[in-house]
Amino acid sequence: MIVNTSNVFNFNTDTSGIMIIFGGTGDLTHRKLMPALYNLQCAQKLPANFAVVAVGRRYRSHEDYRYEVYASIKNFARFDMQEKTWHELRRKIYYQQFNFTDDSGYTRLADFLKQIDEQYQTWGNRIFYLAVAPEYFGVIVEKLQAHGMVHNGAGWQRVMIEKPFGRDLYSAQQLNQKITGVFAEKNIYRIDHYLGKEMMQNIMVIRFANMLLEPLWNNQFIDNIQLTSCEKVGVKDRGEYYEQAGALLDMVQNHMLQLLTLTAMEPPASLDTEDVRNEKVKVLSALQEFSPELVQKNVVRGQYGPGKAQGKPVSGYRQEERVSPDSNTETFIALKVHVENFRWAGVPFYIRTGKRMPYKSTQIIVQFKPLPKILYARLNGQMHPNLLVIKIQPQEGVFIQFNAKKPGTESQIAPAQMDFCQNCTDGLNSPEAYERLLFDALRGDSTLFTRWDEVEHSWRFVDTIAANWKQQDSTFPNYPAGSLGPREAEELVARDDRKWLHIK
Ligand SMILES: NC(=O)c1ccc[n+]([C@@H]2O[C@H](COP(=O)([O-])OP(=O)(O)OC[C@H]3O[C@@H](n4cnc5c(N)ncnc54)[C@H](OP(=O)(O)O)[C@@H]3O)[C@@H](O)[C@H]2O)c1
Known part of the structure; x- marks a missing residue:
């Protein structure tokens, strides 16, 4: 389909920031998140100062990873692949490999974020997207805090959390306690993609x-x-x-x-x-x-x-x-x-x-x-x-x-x-639902989150x-x-x- 921006939601995009996707090699990232970012790029809804860092367990170079993302976008984005638009997005995508439980990985991530923060002028603004199994939600937010990636004295830091948020009331309360120990409620974006x-x-x-x-x-x-x-x-x-x-x-x-x-x-x-x-x-x-x-x-x-x-x-x-x-x-x-x-x-x-x-x-x-x-x-x-x-x-x-x-x-x-x-x-x-949700999270509007x-x-x-x-x-x-x-x-x-x- 040819891009028709007139039908796409139309808001200001004077935000800047880095989106860090935990679970960058997973199904959700490939089928929904990367295509949604591409669609936003087509509609010129991504901030000019923006970068994506995907974190996964398997080894990939930045180039390998971009190559895989290209294939996913071709398969799943609602807009046809346009090489010029892809090129604009492609150069903002990076990959980091480490195990979610491994502290040295977080140290490397923190250094890397500082580096691209300067390169893209993103002012310390970060969205951590947890596209991972629920058992990792707690450990990731705690390690982000321990490694100084939240409350870093500049900008805003938000966390987006996939469903399911707990398995029952008790486990949801436990999980919430961990997350609110690191992020204020206003910076927590719990997703119900509906x-x-x-x-x-x-x-x-x-x-x-x-x-x-x-x-x-x-x-x-x-x-x-x-x-x-x-x-x-x-x-x-x-x-x-x-x-x-x-x-x-x-x-x-x-x-x-x-x-x-x-x-x-x-x-x-x-x-x-x-x-x-x-x-x-x-x-x-x-x-x-x-x-x-x-x-x-x-x-x-x-x-x-x-x-x-x-x-x-x-x-x-x-x-x-x-x-x-x-x-x-x-x-x-x-x-x-x-x-x-x-x-x-x-x-x-x-x-x-x-x-x-x-x-x-x-x-x-x-x-x-x-x-x-x-x-x-x-x-x-x-x-x-x-x-x-x-x-x-x-x-x-x-x-x-x-x-x-x-x-x-x-x-x-x-x-x-x-x-x-x-x-x-x-x-x-x-x-697509994820387009709207990523866009809202970038501009700090949590109305469509629970x-x-x-x-x-x-x-x-x-x-x-x-x-x-x-x-x-x-x-x-x-x-x-x-x-x-x-x-x-x-x-x-x-x-x-x-x-x-x-x-x-
Ligand atoms: N898929 C969907 O359509 C969908 C829809 C709604 C909600 N969700 C929710 O979204 C979350 C992710 O789902 P998914 O389908 O994308 O899962 P998935 O395909 O199994 O992907 C899991 C991701 O987590 C990474 N990972 C797992 N353990 C790790 C570890 N110890 N250290 C580092 N990376 C690790 C995997 O990396 P490697 O592959 O490199 O090992 C992969 O990138 C889940 O909570 C799910 O319930 C998914």
Whole structure:
């Protein structure tokens, strides 16, 4: 694709700094971070005074490393490779090899940073990106401090941390203690890459910039809200990670609760970082507490067995690579929860996420209450509920369903649908989530990153569910690959006289 900068976010870039990527030879760096930096370079969103230092364990010269990055950018960047743009970025990329536990490596890194700090005039400004397994988060920040790379008397130093932030509330608290012992909260950028997605940011605009919607956004007019994120794929080669996580930790603790908070939050006093975050936290703290009985009743877990994907037979989760043959890990979860505040009392939020489903789709579906059936009582069967759908991915857009007269001499009502697709037109090429997140971190805007109390509340919520599951045997596998999840998930909504909705 030809670079079209007019569609790319447009902010000032008068920041300078060095980005140090721990895990520079890893999958995340090659598939997401380097392509995102290249995209930013294409859009002229990188500061002029900027350099990247990647740290990995295997030996690479600067040139070897740049060569590998070139291939990754060619494969994964949304903009075509342009040699001139690549050349501008290429000369700012460096590689350092050492083991994360090795002090001498940090000494060398500190010297190297001083050297390129002068060369690029980056004033001591540094972002340390931890694209590494969570067990290294603590050791790396402690060694950065011990080797004088944080609080070096000049500029700013920030840390970006990949998910998962802990495995439960306790481990998250332990990790947070280590990190806040080195970095102040305002310099900690905890990533939930969903927040970098274009339509996630659009939720607030759609809600708070439309008179058509905001007055109706409450329990007087809304019947229920469904938050769904389905994936077609299985665990692929991530079996080892997924065995530890499951759908609850991998999706609900972070992405699904982010969807929920943005959908349910009150309008913030301003768009300042802390005002927005405060409102999100209020939603999390108003979540209905799950008793063991409620977990039994309102939470369904599932695991895919053998089935079909795109017409071809595929194996079940227990047969996947690096997965235990009697694994108890859930690959699907559906739940009903209430936000217990004035705006939402009585409105159920149904959350559903799973792997090996028939389609890939993340959507927020708002179903409005029906109108009194007086005028069109005779045509009852034909009146459909009003729906507002915010499509997050892969399609990005907004869909509205309303009732209209069917053309013709008879008085018939038919649902009419308006479908705004943001990413269907070539040229409306949304920035990738990581582009936005790297850019924001460079300019010191942490609005799209999670604050500690958000993380803490969300762990409290999922820990209750996890603790309850530990007491109960599962009946896995309980849905075939390629289906919409276990029967109990359908029953969860059918009990309330509702059904799961999906808008193509
Ligand atoms: N991949 C994704 O799409 C994705 C998405 C969301 C979150 N994440 C999170 O991002 C983090 C990184 O994931 P990943 O998929 O990129 O992992 P990965 O492919 O396994 O890469 C791990 C990186 O860490 C380095 N490393 C490991 N142990 C080291 C040590 N003792 N000393 C020095 N370097 C060491 C590896 O270096 P060598 O290869 O040179 O040994 C490699 O660069 C994880 O926390 C993951 O949960 C990943």
